[in-house]
Amino acid sequence: xxxxxxxxxxxxxxxxxxxxxxxxxxxxxxxxxxxxxxxxxxxxxxxxxxxxxxxxxxxxxxxxxxxxxxxxxxxxxxxxxxxxxxxxxxxxxxx
Numbered sequence: 151x152x153x154x155x156x157x158x159x160x161x162x163x164x165x166x167x168x169x170x171x172x173x174x175x176x177x178x179x180x181x182x183x184x185x186x187x188x189x190x191x192x193x194x195x196x197x198x199x200x201x202x203x204x205x206x207x208x209x210x211x212x213x214x215x216x217x218x219x220x221x222x223x224x225x226x227x228x229x230x231x232x233x234x235x236x237x238x239x240x241x242x243x244x245x
Contacts, residue, residue: 165199181206188218198224206231 168187174180183204192200197218204211211234215225228236 168200179206189215204231 166188171184172180173182184204189198189200198215199218202213209231213227213230216223
């Protein structure tokens with residue numbers, strides 16, 4: 151006796167991309183850093199679209215973060231680089 155089983159399988163695949171670039175002189179620190187693309191925010195478990203520029207020559211910091219699903223603006227920072235403090239490695243370390 152032979153038994154025949156029929157199953158349908160369905161899957162969704164979502165492609166994500168993230169690009170990081172830097173421009174630097176032959177010697178010294180990069181004068182321009184840029185990140186563009188998708189970024190997973192672990193705290194909320196959601197994907198964000200990120201555009202970040204650190205322009206040392208132009209003395210500018212720009213960061214735009216929006217929710218990838220809803221398009222809602224999560225964070226927008228556009229300020230002179232010296233005013234961008236207290237974030238990332240510049241913040242106080244907690245003991």
